[in-house]
Amino acid sequence: MAINFPSTAGQATDGTFTYVVAGITYSWNGESWTAAGGGATATDLTIFSATNATASGGGSLAYNSNNGEFTFTPPDLSGYLTSVGSINDHNDVTITSVSDNQLLKYNFSNTRWENWTPNYLTSESDPVFSASEAANITSTDTGNWDTAYGWGNHASAGYLTALPSRQTASVTVSSLADGAFSNQSITTAAGYALLTIETSHAAWVTLYNSTTARTNDASRLETVDPTPGSGVLAEVITAGSVTQEITPGVFCWNTSGTTSYMKIVNKSGSTANVTVTLTFVKLED
DSSP states (O other), X not given: OOOOOOOOTTOOSSSXXXXXXXXXXXXXXXXXXXXXXXXXXXXXXXXXXXXXXOOTTSOEEEEETTTTEEXXXXXXXXXXXXXXXXXXXXXXXXXXXXXXXXXXXXXTTTTEEEEEXXXXXXXXXXXXXXXXXXXXXXXXXXXXXXXXHTTOOGGGTTOOOSOOOEEEEEEEEEEEOTTOEEEEEEEOOSEEEEEEEEESSSEEEEEESSHHHXXXXXXXXXXXXXXXXXXXXXXXXXXXXXXXXXXXXXXXXXXXXXXXXXEEEEOSSSOEEEEEEEEEEEEEO
């Protein structure tokens, strides 16, 4: 209820300035209006009211303006759960021989919930896995693999993945006069096993590991063996179109990468296009 108090401008603030509303006397204390006297009462009961609304589920609250009483009518709660009780009280649950860690499982055949001990898988025996190589992998193995992985990309490391095959390399000297020689270079490998030297005509063929070795050997006669350590790798003298087997195979190496150096002397008796072919197995990049 809103009260329309009079203006307090210029009025006494000692409580003597009063105003009566609905039988209640209010006095002005200079700051606010207060009910005068501890026993102040309202004689007009109609100033109070209550909205009577039907509560959800029943019950109500009513006000009597004749006697100033509020009447509360409780709702009907008889249909609500008033206690928890036991799970056995449910008519669709059967509990027998209860033990720790059991669950409730629905049994469709008797339309009831029953206590049940889960039969979870606790161990596994896979015959296929047990028979595989993976079953023998140990923590030591995986540790070694991790170490190897730390070395970097093995695919680019250039590991030997297959044994090298035999290769051939040829050089042809055109119109080489009888008894004349020609210095040639031929691509082989930095290191290799020499297996055969093939000539298309009778020839004296000498193989060197450097141009310096070939230059230093230029004056040696055909009938004189090369000096050990002079850089001569192999030497053959053929009587025609011949494949000379080098047995056992000779390990050869070059000072300049994959280039081998050769001297070819024509011994065919006439000018000829002399071809020399080497068969070798690569041993070094």
